[in-house]
Amino acid sequence: MGMSGSGCSIVWFRRDLRVEDNPALAAGVRSGAVVALFIWAPEEEGHYYPGRVSRWWVKQSLAHLDSSLRSLGTSLVTKRSTDSVSCLLQVIKSTGATQLFFNHLYDPISLVRDHRAKEVLTAEGVAVRSFNADLLYEPWEVHDEEGRPFTTFTGFWEKCLSMPYDPEAPLLPPKRIIPGDVSRCPADTLVFEDESEKGSNALLARAWSPGWSNADKALTTFLNGPLIEYSKNRRKADSATTSFLSPHLHFGEISVRKVFHLVRIKQVLWANEGNVAGEESVNLFLKSIGLREYSRYMSFNHPYSHERPLLGHLKYFPWVVDEGYFKAWRQGRTGYPLVDAGMRELWATGWLHDRIRVVVSSFFVKVLQLPWRWGMKYFWDTLLDADLESDALGWQYISGTLPDGREFDRIDNPQFEGYKFDPNGEYVRRWLPELARLPTEWIHHPWNAPESVLQAAGIELGSNYPLPIVEIVAAKARLQEALSQMWQHEAASRAAIENGMEEGLGDSSESTPIAFPSETHMEMDNEPIRNNPTNNIIRHYEDQMVPSMTSSFLRVEDEETSIELRNSVDNSRAEVPSNINVTEEPRREVHGHAIMQADRTNDAFPHTNFSRARRNSEDSTAESSSSSRRERDGGVVPVWSPSSSSYSDQFPGEDNGIGTSSSYLQRHPQSHQLLNWRRLSQTG
DNA sequence: GGCCACTTCTC
């Protein structure tokens, strides 16, 4: 076996580490002998090299998958590489495989890489097929009546729930797998953690059991227990009532379609019983599944949204560069109990309730005004379910940069949120033992507590628990000031551009990037934070990739562009990705669609061209030049066409032809810089 | 049944 005549197939596992409802695996099994392959090429992720806890999870999950595959008759071949595509080629050569199957991913890096894989391998005579294993509906299946992608979650999700056809029913695991010949394809031993990480990782194993069958158990537990109370409990900071499925879902250990189907069954059951609370719980839980879907949807339709501000203004936001603040936030020593409890939980468990994620990250951006990339990076390193699409959506949401998100100039008060999400202070007491004896009345604002109360609780503010690192009132003023500075800088930059400086000040003034603070070994540094309020604030202007500007600062040009885009949808609808005028096009978008082609009949990519509208050279500087802003006037919803302002200067003078130089790998051969976000976002 | 004040929630 394994001779090219018989032609075994490669099933390339990525974030679909399961044997159940895995369409790529099923296709492989159907077509004969299978080589199950996992390639560890973290450098391809560039800036988003997987964090410590993610790597821990992958390691466990792969071991689990391997043992499942062994019980079915084969095993998992693991490969270490810095270039997945060449690794695939090599495996194909050494196994004589003639087919490659894999499941879709929607993050921008994967879209590009997978497209390239398809091209390269097809050229080598390999039959490549890819499948949907991650979503209820593929992103291009969900659109409004005019074929345009939705720009708000609500619209998107309503459509998903009222689609004329149901999501595919989950597939059963294969009964048996015929192994391909891997005798000339030795596996590499993968290293997922270094010595310094082992200690911290050991803690994780106490709370979490990665692996697809454990994911299945977690689902069952949730369906039979917390789900029915989900709506009642959802406002609590306590995570005990959540499903705990997100890391499992991130690594594809469980199929979202299976989750959906089983939850739906419960819904019907409870509906028949007239259990209103149960029904509502289901709706709310499904909504959080929907958000995950939406994050992929956004990533697919607007692949740059993670990398850079979609509208350029935020790159002029004067971020406060203060490692002391950053450290205080990480250590949970900001002086705001709810924030601090969250940060301690995150560190201890790799987990945080969704609500609390919003609290700590919006505190980070709006109160501390730290460069948000620091925060995202920290999340990336510490969250077990770190997920590029979901995290990008989350940070955009809290930054108020989504059409339906919050506004940037609104600061939520952690004190009030504390009483909302943790009315009895239990959550704070669990994670902040130093406050354990403080009465509930003061638990979320100890700085107001009478001295006698503090004394009785054994608290000395500024000593064993900090005073607020920044007062909320001061933060509000500072935020206003920062925003007005942002507008001034933006205007200055625009003026410079109008005076003929090609790319304006923006990029050059960014040439001193805000480096990420040297490694953050939080467990090492336990010395108390000194809170030195106000003075010595250092601000930096830098594109911190806060995705886009809030609707309050909608630019006039955007409306125009969106109209233009709308028209172009019809004009170019018939196009198939390979036809487009690539020179000016958003490459990844193209890939994003092209990549899916193998599994689609060629009918419609309904909104494929939405963000593909060609733009003129004026548009190519739109990001910096289009600055006339106006205040929020109520009804105007920005059309989510950010691509318009950033694509063409993204790849200036790019040569054409999808086939030749279409990939980042080719253009950025140093793979660790493959998606160095800053580079990409700079011109030239 | 309609109107207004009050509450709740916003991905």
Next chain:
DNA sequence: AGAAGTGGC
């Protein structure tokens, strides 16, 4: 902050 929902009159 503003919309949508709730409940009183």
